[in-house]
Amino acid sequence: MIVRIMGEGQVTVADSHFAELNALDDELLQEMEGGDEAGFRRTLHALLDAVRRLGVPLPDDALEPSELILPAPDASLAEVREMLSDDGLLPG
Numbered sequence: 001m002i003v004r005i006m007g008e009g010q011v012t013v014a015d016s017h018f019a020e021l022n023a024l025d026d027e028l029l030q031e032m033e034g035g036d037e038a039g040f041r042r043t044l045h046a047l048l049d050a051v052r053r054l055g056v057p058l059p060d061d062a063l064e065p066s067e068l069i070l071p072a073p074d075a076s077l078a079e080v081r082e083m084l085s086d087d088g089l090l091p092g
Helices: 015-034 037-054 077-083
Strands: 002-005 009-012 068-070
Touching: 002 037, 015 037, 015 077, 037 068, 037 077
Parallel strands: 002 068
Antiparallel strands: 002 009
8 A cells, every 4th residue: 555644755555564554543543532632642653653664665756646645743633633534544
């Protein structure tokens, strides 16, 4: 799957890592619903770090359709709430 981190670029992440990323996404949703700003920050950074660690960066000049778009590390809780659908950042 191709993942875009806003402001950073795109990476390819193997589907085998979906469960790990989905668990972080679920945690992020719970923290957002509870208004836990500190937990939100921690989990957002953990999710972004996981994508960077597990993914292979695409060349800067590549522009592929992204299956997942993640917010920038400095995105606010309110900004991320606007990005989310009922299913979270990751597709069902």
